[in-house]
Amino acid sequence: MRKTDRPASSAIVRCAIYTRKSSEEGLEQKLNSLDAQREACEAYVVSQRHASWKALPDMYGDAGHSGGTIERPALQRLLADVKARKVQIIVVYKVDRLTRSLADFAKIVDVLDAHNASFVSVTQQFSTTTSMGRLTLNMLLSFAQFEREIAGERIRDKIAASKAKGMWMGGTVPLGYDVRDRKLIVNASEASTVRMIFKRYAELGSLGLLKAELDAKGVVSKVRSGVGGVRLSGGNAFMRGPLYLMLQNRLYRGEVAHRGNVYPGQHEAIVDEELWQVVQDRLAANRRARSLGIGADEPSLLTGLIFDADNNRLSPSHAVKKGKRYRYYVSSTLIKGRRSAHRAGQRIPAGDI
16 A cells, blocks of 8 residues: 555554355364464454454355465455455465466466555565565565475475376276276276277277267266266266276286386286277377278378478368369468568469379
8 A cells, every 4th residue: 555545543444354264174174273263363453453454254264275376266356345445455374375387476466566455464564565575575475486396396295106007096097997095996887888898999990980889778978976976977988088087007917107108007907908909009000091081072192202302291172262272282381471572382272293
C-alpha cells in the first residue's frame, strides 16, 4: 500500500487471512495446520487493532495445493476480492504459504500495487509496503524456490533409482493387475483378458478390427473403485488410443520403463516374450505402412526415397481444383515455409516423376 493511500486511523482496514497446506494429510484432526495458521494470523490482526485492522470472516484456505503455482481456488478468489477492493491487506503465517515462486510473487505484488493493497507475513514481520520489505521478501522467495527445485530433483532421482530396481512407482493401475502393499499383483481374471487382447491383435493385425471384436464381446477397461466399492472410473469400451498404448505397455512383460531405459520389474509378467514380440512386430509394420501410405486409394510410392537438388526430402502432397486431384512431391523446406534461393525441384508433379 502506498503511503499516500493509507486509510485514516479511524477507517477500518479489511484484512484477509490466507492459509495453505501442500497435502490433505491431517486435515481430519480437530486442530489442523490450516486452523493453526489462521489462529496465529487472527492474533496478529488483533494486535494491530490500534491501526484499525479487522479480519474478514471469509475463509481463504487451500488444502492439498502446491506453492509452486498460483492456480489455487482460494488464492484466485482472494485475488479477485483484492481487485474488487474488498481486501486491503493479505495476512499469511509465512511467505511461502502464499507462493514459493519468485515469478508468481511478482504477479501477486503487481495485483496488490494496482489496487492499493499490501501483504504481511506474521512470523517473519515482512510487508510489501516498503522497498526494504520487498527486497527481503524477494531474497526469501529465491531460497524458497531453490528449496522447491531441489526437492523436485530429489524426487526425480528417487523415482529413477526405484525404477532401476524394478519397482512400480504408482500411477494408473493397468488392466490385469491390482495393487497390494504398493506392489503390482496379477489379477487372474483380468490377466486372461489381457492375454486374449494381445493374442487377437497378433492374429488380426488391426486395431480397428480388434476394437470391433472387443465391443462385440462386451470387453471393457479396468473398473477402479473407491471406498465401499463405489465405481470411480473405468468400465468403458476400449478406444483405439488406449488399446495402442496397452499393447506397448512393458509392464505386461514384467518390466519397468523409465526415460528410454527398460529394467526387470519386481512384478510378474502377464504376456510371454514370444507373444509380446509378435505384437510389437505387427505394430511396427503397421506404423511403416502408414508412413508410406500403403493401403491408401492413391499411395505415394516414392515417399522417403527421393530428394530435391538441395538434398531435402520430397514429401507427397496434393491439391484439388474443380473436383480434380493433383498430386505433387514437395520439398521439406517448402512445407516448413523456408524458401531458399534455389527454387528448382521444390514442387514436382507426381506424374512427371
